[in-house]
Amino acid sequence: MAVEIREVGVAELGEFRRAEAVGFHHEPSATEADIEHLAALLTRPGELLGAFDGGRCVATYHSFPHEVTAPGGAFVPSNAVSRVTVTPTHRRRGLLTRMITEDLRVARERGEILASLIAAEYPIYGRFGFGPAAWLADYRVDLPRAGATSRWSVPEEGTLAHVDPERVMAEGPALHDRMRALRHGVVTRPLPWWRRLAGLYRPSDERWTTPVHLLYTADDGTVEGLATYRSNGKWEGSRPAATLTVQDLIATTPAAERALWRHLCSIDWAVAVETGGRAPDDTLPHWLGDPRAAVVRTYYDSLWLRPLDVPRLLESRAYPAEADLVLDVHDPQGLTPGRFLLQATPDGASCTPTTRTADLTLDVGALATLWIGDDSAHRLSATARLTPHTPDALTRADLLFPTPRRPWCPDIF
Template sequence: MAPELRRVTDQDLPEWSRALRTGFLRPPVVTKEEIELRTAAVATGRVQGVFDGARCVATFRSFDQRLTLPGGADIAANAVSNVTVSPTHRRRGLLSRMMAADLRAAEERGATAATLIAAEYPIYGRYGFGPVTWTTGWEVDVARTGLDRRYAGPADGARVDLVDPADVRVHGPGLHERLRATRHGVIDRIERWWLVNTGAMPTGIPWEEPYYVLHRSADGTVDGLLVYTAEDTWEGMNPQGVVTVLDLVAVTPGAERALWHHVLSIDLVAKVRTGHRAPDDLLPLLMPDPRAARVTHHSDFLWLRPLDVPTLLAARTYASSGSLVLGVTDPGGPADGRFLLEAGPDGARCVPTTRAADLVLGPGELGSLALGDESAARLAELGRVDEERAGAVALTDALFRTARRPWCPDLF
């Protein structure tokens, strides 16, 4: 019998979880805590599995997400996660079946786009996804930064305080929502995220309590959060401690600078690892010697697949004013068609049209352009977009590109 694609029930969870672990090369032993954690996801009806007899051989899950666009508005996204196909069942079209069913359902629910973070680059372009944000990580040699090691905290009346997990659960959600309103590419963090990431909800993974730091402005407003772990390492009598930043959220440049300065001034620390940051993060240029920060990784991160092109393009703002007809080639898909975009700094209008296209591209290319990070000129030089009207590529870049690069701080 052909493998069966079906919605996963509570009874399927142990077998589905084992298949998930197998796909991600983790020991295929499922704990009671893991099953309990995944039960809530099953209740939403957004967990799929492919079963060959009693054995699950492919996994797929999606959930609701909010994604911020340039200008601060957000859209309803269908976030895709937990995608695996067991090595015994590769190249049989199982992922294509799961993806088609999920995207069809997402379109029917009214999602504007689908999002995911790709484990491997070549997989998702064929489903209409394109990379929309990138991430960079640095390792900082603290001794080389050139920062004043006598730093004793902000000098503008602000405060930097070590706090407890309970304080983070109080102040963190509102702070993150303020960030989301100002930085495109950021996704929402639901209550469960804060519980898991402050140790209040067990996950089956051993919990190591990090350090939590809040930055308060002179009037007492919380405008920054730093979370980090530290390794107590020595070489002889020389301290060689390593700090790893797990999260740094700041809604003012002053708070961001102060939190970086704080973490780079901790006694006994020789190296600071930044975690996932925007490629144009302030950090390197904050230091008198930017070469103290060595890039440890630079990669695509959040991917986006347009489902409702008019809503997606009308929801964001644009750097300049102009009119453009985009011809999206998505045979049999939800993004197929020609769309008239009338855009400007104060908003936009986007509607289907029968007018000739100025620029022709696929849904993945539109996804890559949607948050302003990719260059239409670069895509044209690669042969991935076609300019049907002279000047359309330049106009696309003038409209879509943004002053700061989009950033998604969270894996999902």
């Protein structure tokens, strides 16, 4: 019997989640709470696709609408791809190719500018036009070594308070919306995501420790920061040796971010803080008396992007300089290929099809990397991800696409 790819019905959500768990090596079970959480994430028909061999789901795929913040603060509509698995017994049969190819085509017709995903494995998604766009650094801070500095010990500003899950739900989404306007690479968070962070939904396949939530409020009453962490409560040789694991820390001001980290790095009985996924240029190490106390445990590509509409994508971001650039864009799926003239200024940009001689040739994955600002044209050329055709093409590109900070996508979606 041929494997059938189709939309997953409500009665099949448990089977879908079981197949997803098998693909990700999790406990292959689904509680009523797990199914309710999955159902709450769905916002439009056709979001969940499954490959069915008889009545058994053997591949999973989820796509849904969200937004990615562009350099300059614009919110760009994107087709987010998630929950991609293929059961080991059905690998190498083209199931992912069938699902993702059709999904990207439909997303392009629907008007999304980008597709986005968090890549579990690096080699998979380049052939579908995705490129690595934002990287994460996961630090472990050795607290006895971290020390304090005069900068760290500046007078306290605002107020820190422990809050309950209901307060997280009340304050968190609006705070995050303000934060994502300030940092490119950040993506939207649906309300079910917040329920999980707050501890109101507990996945059945995860070991559970109740989270602690910290809210930072400025002197004028504005909520400017929120952190969630867990402690392992460890003791060694009758001495406390707890490690704090940060699940999330967002802030809209440097004062809020500094105050949250200062508190986390000074909690009694804790000997280490694991920060979770931070931007590679995060400022935390520089607040420590010894920045080397913050050791990078892992450094990895997280957010991958795939242009679906090149002109609208290039017009969506801000540019720090004025220049023209002709880009010859190759697309393995044929969704948005062509030669385009980008005319950019600090006041705005236009991008139109052109027959002019190309300054740069690149595929859509490399264009995504260049667009988000995490790699320079010179580096992309040195690694053979783009080809210059005019003497100053790389210099002009690097005038247009740099960003003051590296992009950051703290979320797994």
